[in-house]
Amino acid sequence: MSERIDPVTGEPASISYVNVHKSFGTQHVLRGLNLAIPRGKITVIIGRSGTGKSVTIKHVMGLLRPDKGEIWVGNDNLATMRDRDLRTVRNRFGVVFQDAALFDSMNVLDNVAFPLREHSRLRDREVVAKVRGLLAQVGLAGAELKLPSQLSGGMRKRAGLARALVRDPEFVLYDEPTTGLDPILTAAMDKLIVDTQESRPGITSVVISHDMHAVLGIADKIAMLVDGVVAHEGTPEYFKNSKDPLVHQFLTGSLDGPMKV
């Protein structure tokens, strides 16, 4: 497949969705999704709750399979890939799940160390050193021995980020990293996402959010998901200046507009 260029940023697309459809039973969630994720940038996918944002990112790691369409990660089409090969693709990703999805039975250190202990041949001393470094980076130094149930929502998400980063992935996916956080913690998480991006050259970030304001400051590209397709895409500037009633409604959080509750 020839390299696609993301029209918004002009960067090569490291992930691209081509006409992707996905239904659950009779519910048609993705309805011909086309989306390019530019390499080395932060892309934000925005949309209302239940529009299929999580479903969209679960496709990119093969956690879900499309009913129709193609999903390219580099030169691999995940739609036709065998399960065994999907595993190698997954090794290139780090995911921060919506509620962090930390393992309840393990403390923070073991949670973050888990992917390394499973997959690498590093000695445990090296694993622990790396994990401690990462925990310090995300502001969790000192919380190593706490259980997930003893952490606040914000701390859990940061631990989830540390776990996502521990194997130095090419892609970091964030599923609603700021949902449920207060404004100050939201700002801190946003900064963490930007810092993560800047301190790791070449990394590609995809952030899911339903809060337009929260993402204007961090996004290189925003794609707005409506009814299973990308209805609008552009830079934050484009969205700020857009006269489109749909975008306007989303920006202002107004009840009047084309979207009904």
Next chain:
Amino acid sequence: MIVRAIEAIGRMFVEPMEELGRVTHIGGRGLLNLFIPPIRIRHTIAQLEFIGVQSLPIIILTSFFTGGVFTLQSFKAFQLFGAQGLVGGTVGVALTRELAPTLTGLLVAGRAGSAMAAEIGAMRVSEQIDALDAMAIDPINYLVKPRIIAATLAAPLLTAVFDLIGIFGSYVVAIYTLRMSYPDFMIRLDDWVDWDDIWGGLFKAAVFGLIIGVVACYKGFYTKGGAVGVGKSTTSSVVVSSVMILVSNYFIARYILP
């Protein structure tokens, strides 16, 4: 209208078939993973401790009183025609062949199977299973295999304990409550209970353990719908595995170990 009716009838057949397919999938891949590294010895031992060691108190208590009450009741009946001497043997055979494996199976399903279904179900609804997949760790290998192996091993071990303590309970009641003589109690027990009865009971228990492990993991793995869904999976794991234990027990008694 007619299409709807046909669809509804179709679903009646499709859904159980799909369910059967998924159970076979979980069980089959769980067993296949026996040969796929990593072996997960530590997880298996942890599960053995949970399913086996931690079930010991309830197994000991239940078996002692089961042996005791069964002795009490059969003594009454046998006494009517002066055949008290048959009590030991009767209790021994009933315990080793039927009561010990079946009651152990039901207790393990209630105590450990429910907990396994709840734990895996909670991991499903909080995306921990997706997280495993995302980290390229096969959740079947990591979660399901150790539990299936541990349940299959723990059930016969617990059944052996049930046999021993059950007979001990019977002995205590026979000797100290019913004032039977030691030889009276022991002769038929020794005569009637063969190693075949004991091994057969343990074999059945292993089958029950496998059922408990597969059903609990399956119910947990396909949990949907938050905390309510976890509750449903837990309940239905106990119901389904208990019914399957009782039904398979009949068929094993009828066709495999007549």
